[in-house]
Amino acid sequence: MSKLSTSSISSSSTANVLCQCRVVVEMKTSWTQSNPGRRFLCCKTSKARGGCGYFRWYDDEMLAQARRVIWCLLKRVKTYELERNRSRKVWMICIAVGVILATWIYVTK
Template sequence: MWQQTAEEIIMDEICVCGKNTTRKTSWTDLNLGRRYVVCKKFKQVDGCAYFMWLDPPMCTRARQIIPGLLRRVNRFEEDLKKKSKRERLFWVALLVSWAIMFIMAM
């Protein structure tokens, strides 16, 4: 059961089968970022089929653009991680070389 107020949707936390429901977010290209509620036994053997969208569907243009933008952001974050690892390796190598030069100077 649910009811809509002026500000938000209020959901019962119990499914029709008696199990608790779970709020999730879809990360598929067609429903990216769209929230939904499912029974905890959803898609299990002898499970429940309770499923309900909380958010309305996105417009076609958003479904075309957003997945590409997310892929770009993910690639950018991966590149930053690689750069950070290379930078740490550089600093370690620099410190080791300074330590060797210090020892050789003694």
């Protein structure tokens, strides 16, 4: 799982917040284990590209139990997605083997 979301959320409440670059900040969501689902404001330009590195939490800190529940749910979703992708690969291999066998049987007759 990635640490931070890459999509920004447009919000009228953040439209007037400017970073030190004088650019309207963007709102992102943290998906780290310590702050899952917690939103923050940051500079649109990364620090590596010359941005100011502006950062401020938008949401209040969550209770420890809420963080644990969200993190456990995220792990379940990730496990489900991995299992689904593995099943799709097995299914595609079975179809490919079936097509190859059917072709081989048809050609050898």
